[in-house]
Amino acid sequence: MGRRKTIDRDKVLEVAEEVVASRGASGLTIDAVAKAAGITKGGVQSCFGTKEALIAAMLRRWLQDYEERVVGIAGTQPTPVRRVQAHVETTRVHDEGSQARAAALLALLLQTPEHLADTRRWYEEQFTGLDRTVATDRRARLAFLATEGAFFLRFLGLMPIDRTTWDAMFRDIQELFEMPSPVTDKT
Numbered sequence: 001m002g003r004r005k006t007i008d009r010d011k012v013l014e015v016a017e018e019v020v021a022s023r024g025a026s027g028l029t030i031d032a033v034a035k036a037a038g039i040t041k042g043g044v045q046s047c048f049g050t051k052e053a054l055i056a057a058m059l060r061r062w063l064q065d066y067e068e069r070v071v072g073i074a075g076t077q078p079t080p081v082r083r084v085q086a087h088v089e090t091t092r093v094h095d096e097g098s099q100a101r102a103a104a105l106l107a108l109l110l111q112t113p114e115h116l117a118d119t120r121r122w123y124e125e126q127f128t129g130l131d132r133t134v135a136t137d138r139r140a141r142l143a144f145l146a147t148e149g150a151f152f153l154r155f156l157g158l159m160p161i162d163r164t165t166w167d168a169m170f171r172d173i174q175e176l177f178e179m180p181s182p183v184t185d186k187t
Helices: 009-023 030-037 041-048 051-074 080-093 096-109 113-126 135-155 163-178
Strands: none
Touching (some): 009 030, 009 096, 030 051, 041 051, 080 113, 080 135, 096 113
16 A cells, blocks of 8 residues: 655645746636646645635735744834834845745735735734824834835836845835934824
8 A cells, every 4th residue: 555645735835826926816726736736636625625725825824924024123022113124124135036926925815805804904904003193103104105115016017126226225215214303203
């Protein structure tokens, strides 16, 4: 009797991310992932069940990786401003392949209402604790928005941004954190 073949769930997730990055959100199917991973459709289904569960697992994996990077930069209990700084730095240094997969995953998430709700909630959480009456917090919010704008322009293919320009943009974004606060922060 032969040994039962096991399927590496993480490897299947990697393959699914590659499918989305290379074929777009509409190219993600159980069949496409199975073929790319060299396993049967049943093998993919035994790992994840449905396409929606596969997408949810991809999102959890991406969020876990993102969170580990942020914690590595900002620590486990960062201030809201420090958390945004870590987001900016994480986005700046993350490799292009990972960023392209993340952008494709976000495009995929926007196609389903339940994943769209999760994504909206994540974005809302990024602003938690930032006080719009405090200049440093307002600049952190602006830095976050500029970071997301640069990310989407580059990795959704809306604007070609080479590495030199990318780094220059992020130097400009990081300067928002270094600006002196005015005497009165209220506006």
